[in-house]
Amino acid sequence: xxxVFILAIxxxxxxxxxxxxxxxxxEVLQENKFKQLSNKNIGLITNPTGINSSFESxxxxxxxxxxxxxxxxxxxxHGVRGDYSAGDQVNFFTDPKTxxxxxxxxxxxxxxxxxxxxxxxxxxxxxxxxxxxxxTYISTLGLAMEAAAENNIEIxxxxxxxxxxxxxxxxxxxEPEFVSFVSQFPIPYVHGMxxxxxxxxxxxxxxxxxEAQCKLTIVEMDGWQRSMTFExxxxxWVPSSPHIPHAHSSSFYPVSGILGELYTVSIxxxxxxxxxxxxxxxxxxxxxxxxxxxxxxxGVHFRPxxxxxxxxxxxxxxxxxxxxxxxxxxxxxxxxxxxxxLQEAHKLWPSYNVFELCEPSRLNMxxxxxxxxxxxxxxxxxxxxxxxxxxxxxxxxDFKRKASKYFLY
Numbered sequence: 001x002x003x004v005f006i007l008a009i010x011x012x013x014x015x016x017x018x019x020x021x022x023x024x025x026x027e028v029l030q031e032n033k034f035k036q037l038s039n040k041n042i043g044l045i046t047n048p049t050g051i052n053s054s055f056e057s058x059x060x061x062x063x064x065x066x067x068x069x070x071x072x073x074x075x076x077x078h079g080v081r082g083d084y085s086a087g088d089q090v091n092f093f094t095d096p097k098t099x100x101x102x103x104x105x106x107x108x109x110x111x112x113x114x115x116x117x118x119x120x121x122x123x124x125x126x127x128x129x130x131x132x133x134x135x136t137y138i139s140t141l142g143l144a145m146e147a148a149a150e151n152n153i154e155i156x157x158x159x160x161x162x163x164x165x166x167x168x169x170x171x172x173x174x175e176p177e178f179v180s181f182v183s184q185f186p187i188p189y190v191h192g193m194x195x196x197x198x199x200x201x202x203x204x205x206x207x208x209x210x211e212a213q214c215k216l217t218i219v220e221m222d223g224w225q226r227s228m229t230f231e232x233x234x235x236x237w238v239p240s241s242p243h244i245p246h247a248h249s250s251s252f253y254p255v256s257g258i259l260g261e262l263y264t265v266s267i268x269x270x271x272x273x274x275x276x277x278x279x280x281x282x283x284x285x286x287x288x289x290x291x292x293x294x295x296x297x298x299g300v301h302f303r304p305x306x307x308x309x310x311x312x313x314x315x316x317x318x319x320x321x322x323x324x325x326x327x328x329x330x331x332x333x334x335x336x337x338x339x340x341x342l343q344e345a346h347k348l349w350p351s352y353n354v355f356e357l358c359e360p361s362r363l364n365m366x367x368x369x370x371x372x373x374x375x376x377x378x379x380x381x382x383x384x385x386x387x388x389x390x391x392x393x394x395x396x397x398d399f400k401r402k403a404s405k406y407f408l409y
Contacts, residue, residue: 020234025158025219027052034065043072043120048082049128049238058126063098076140077106111143123148123155128240129195130250131164134369139184149212156217159196163250166226170335173395174371183371189335200406224409243274252276259338261365262358270312278341279321282352289322291344299332301325339385346383
């Protein structure tokens with residue numbers, strides 16, 4: 001009897017520890033009986049991450065709501081139902097489950113046109129972001145806000161957690177000449193905002209095209225705090241794209257995503273550890289791990305690894321390198337880790353210059369994702385992280401002051 005009682009207590013504690021503590025925007029909207037959308041024609045921008053905690057799709061929730069008229073959907077990268085691969089052009093189609101037309105925002109048009117918005121009263125945005133500037137869903141959000149302003153349509157953002165939390169901010173703000181679909185706004189690489197807060201920031205600071213401002217409503221979450229990572233929320237994670245299969249994948253994306261643009265070193269895309277590893281044929285795993293661990297970078301440890309990628313960089317080849325492990329996520333300098341790896345790899349194997357091994361067009365993408373070519377040009381003079389560290393964080397204090405005016409939590 002005593003053992004049964006103890007087991008019951010343990011199960012009760014586990015239930016408290018791992019129960020849902022946060023309600024997303026779609027759940028709050030359901031609870032208030034869709035009052036922000038009542039008796040209006042709705043256009044929905046979403047993907048498979050648009051679900052409630054019972055795994056019901058926002059598409060189906062709005063379609064079934066008696067006081068909501070879902071008349072159109074708009075598909076970002078990967079498709080509204082998640083049936084497109086990274087970079088694939090998304091085509092127009094009619095969703096077979098709802099019989100609602102789906103317009104592509106990842107093909108000829110990345111921004112809804114007036115024709116696509118005909119008959120729409122409110123645009124609704126419900127997509128899980130991962131907290132890094134180069135992830136294209138927030139670019140889609142900004143373009144949708146521009147279209148809403150130009151066509152006098154309200155936009156409603158159903159807010160979701162920033163899986164990196166709301167405290168970490170890293171990277172320089174995008175310079176004007178490096179604005180692109182992978183760095184569309186003057187925000188840091190790790191931006192520290194929810195999509196609702198980001199929308200408020202873009203609108204309030206007049207950062208949309210021609211300083212346009214749209215009629216914007218945020219359906220706020222209930223229970224989210226800035227100190228929370230996604231695991232703290234108790235919410236289910238749906239892969240936001242094929243290489244972000246788990247909530248913790250969001251934390252690793254900024255660790256290697258910039259370097260990954262060169263396609264000269266495997267970062268685990270094409271293997272079972274996307275964004276968690278750095279490997280190549282010419283790397284000696286033990287030497288690189290030893291060098292990196294000697295640096296005593298706060299919050300991380302590097303473990304030697306050997307693997308054969310199933311696709312992408314070094315497909316089918318045995319390669320060697322390191323896996324990144326967080327020992328203290330709060331202190332880890334996420335986006336600088338890849339530059340520490342480059343620093344030590346160049347020290348050990350100076351004849352392998354990853355910026356010379358890549359296709360020239362990849363340098364341009366590296367710079368766009370970095371937000372400036374100054375990072376690459378400065379770093380490669382001496383291959384030392386300390387030469388770019390001040391530059392990398394120079395905009396953070398000013399950005400945080402501006403952004404905090406738009407915080408909701």
